[in-house]
Amino acid sequence: MASIKSYTNANGEKLYKFQLYAGTDAQTGKPIKTTRRGFTTKKKATLEASRLELEIAQGGIKEENNIKFEDVYKQWYQAYINTVRESTFARTAGMFKNHILVEFGNKRIRTIKINDVQKAVNKWFKIAPATFTKWYHYTSMVFDYAIKEGYIENSGNANPCKLVSIPKKQEEQGDKFANFWNKQQLIQFFNCIDANKELEKFTLFRVLAFAGLRRGECLALTWDDVDFANGTIRINKTLTQGIKGKQIVQAPKTKKGRRTILLDTSTLNYLKRWRTQQKQRYLMLGFNTFKNSQLIFATVHNTHKCLNTPAKWLHKIIKENGLTKITVHGFRHTHASALFASGASIKEVQERLGHEDVQTTMNVYTHVTDQQNKDAVDKLVNYLNF
Template identity: 55%
Template sequence: MATIKKYTKDNQEFYMFQAYLGINPQTGKEKRTTRRGFKTRKEARLALSMLELQADSGQLDQQPINLTFEDVYQQWWAGYINTVRESTMYKQKKVFQNHILPAFGKYRIRTITTSQVQTTLNKWFKQTDYSFKPWFNYTSAIFKYAILQGYIKDNPCTRVTMPKKLDKEDTLNFWDKDQLKTFFNGIDPVNDLEKYTLFRVLAFTGIRRGECLSLTWDDLNVQKATLDINKTLTHGDKGRLLIQPTKTKKGTRVISLDESTLLYLKKWHLEQRRMYLMLGYNINKSNQLIFATSKNTFKSLNTPSKWLRALIDDANKSGANLPSITVHGFRHSHASALFSAGASIKEVQERLGHEDAQTTLNIYTHVTEKQGQEAVQKLVNFLNF
């Protein structure tokens, strides 16, 4: 029979017990456990009684009742990391560390209620305009895993009410032709040749930020005026920068360049050689990065965003009245321009590297105000009465 003993730690009295829990059916060996840290003998006796009751009823063999949410997450994570890219793993690990585990990690997973999940979801909703749904989905994934493992029988996430912002105007994350022209007119193509070239490539090819920052000079075919998009720069574990394959199979593609964009790339190539020679770097190699730091390393993925914000601010100080967009907005702007120029859904899909046409339709449903006006004018011209 288990006995409760008193012991001293840091000049404080606590109680502990050792308990026999039967025979392990897999190993045939005795199962014993030691529990410490009880402040009173009564508290230790109550815990011992519950443990012995669970052992007698077989509950301990059916489910580990003391597993916390974080314990289950660690089990799930050990298998999950073998199914995703390092960049995806890095992003999701940060979500768990910064948001999900602080909310649920310390609680026993069987005790977490729908009310707790709803309260946390409401809090996340107020914190951000766009990221709370993935946080919620990852949380639900842990409960689903716990059900599959037999730790719990119910997922509290299935009964929450998803918060929804009402009367919120969509922010159009793209520029029309005139706005793009205004933006580029505000960049000095001589003194800021690298910035001008980088944003020109983004606007006139529609490639992603990571695809742009991973470009090397051997990706450029001057004779054919094409760019070979075959990789992307992204964050890996602990925030390190690394090169990965493109986001999808369709993402690996060859893009035709217009004459002006090709011209600026050639100008930047000459300027880069001159500049790096002065810095003591030999860049006469085919795998030289097109856009690199002054130490000839990968640029931070945040660099284009910092440049963009500063350029928009400077333009607006001069009375340009440019709405803010993200670096990804140049991809949206490119798609909008293609549609305005009469490109088909299939052509836009192929150029942007979307896996299917539905993705193109889902993302680029907005048209510019000018396109709407043109549609009305076409209708008037056709009806003509």
């Protein structure tokens, strides 16, 4: 039975309130009490109390879940971070902060409809047609989590993401950007760096071009990764970005990423020269670089170089010498191109590049051979000449 009492509010008005027993908490076993206030007459308070008592008797007070999308995301994220690497969940957090929560963060998740998601997806497609699907898939994962937790009624169409139309990027006319150099272009690039004056820079790009390493793999190398006796280099870690953009070293993304690569004699010699010069240079800076765990490519503070440093060096050399533009990752494609041109099999290239899936290697192979086919046709036309 509800207990109805009068009280005076801040304005001096006499109002009525009541409190009644609403059952027992299923988890704690403690009694649940509910309070209602603000009634202008005792009769109104009594009528509302009677209605609630009847509702409780028929199965309990039904309250709508008003949890917001952002709160569900935070719960989902705490479980998600235990399933992926730090660099991955750091990038994911950025996607939510910059794009997903902007659209849905302050909305009650049960009120978000198909049209709301469709508008967001259309907007994302215009902003980032090449990557927007990642934002869409992560949004869908939060809705799936909300359904499992009971924040949304589990009906056939409970997840609005599953019912939107995904825009498709139309193929652009013309040739795609060829992110690699041929042999002549690579030689031209290295001719632009004086190995005697900029040995570290020369050696870094030499390793990228002749070992096919990823940028993070190269910047994480330590001298104990190089076996001069057997002419190999061991890849077992990578430099990447973690939470709040902080650079971290972590294991390679896949098992195939851990690999041992044979190096050519010239590249090994440049590494030997750089090691000798590094010891001398860093000793003057006050660092002991004789330990095997010493970074091969380090800052003047003997810490990891910024991930953007190779790109800054490359851009400057390309701009000053009018070279064909490629990215740092283009050295990896250049390496693959040279391997295929020299007759290496797809399996051999896959192992050397550390691709987990042979399809990734095939994609590079198709891109490279298309360019080689074009060169072959040009040679044919020049030969026939009519």
